[in-house]
Amino acid sequence: MRKSDLINQISDKTGIPKVDVLVTLETMFKEVKESLSNGQNIYIRGFGSFITKKRAAKIGRNIKKNIAVEIPEHFIPAFKPAKEFVSEVKSKRKPD
Secondary structure, eight states: OOHHHHHHHHHHHHOOOHHHHHHHHHHHHHHHHHHHHTTOOEEETTTEEEEEEEEOOEEEEETTTTEEEEEOOEEEEEEEEOHHHHHHHHHHOOOO
């Protein structure tokens, strides 16, 4: 499912115009990005948590030049689903 499909589904189910759903969704994504960039985690009960994880510094390799490259410590965004969310997906989705 793409973002446009999600917007269409939300609009169909709620009766809210697609433009308003798009603006709301874009604002939500923007706020999540800004909050994580500022070091704030987001907790949504029953859905999950948007968090930042710290990656330790490490040595990588530039394959073309065959030299070692130091990768500094940095943070990456991550999503941790809530227990209810995980159990719902497990119970409704059957293995192929």
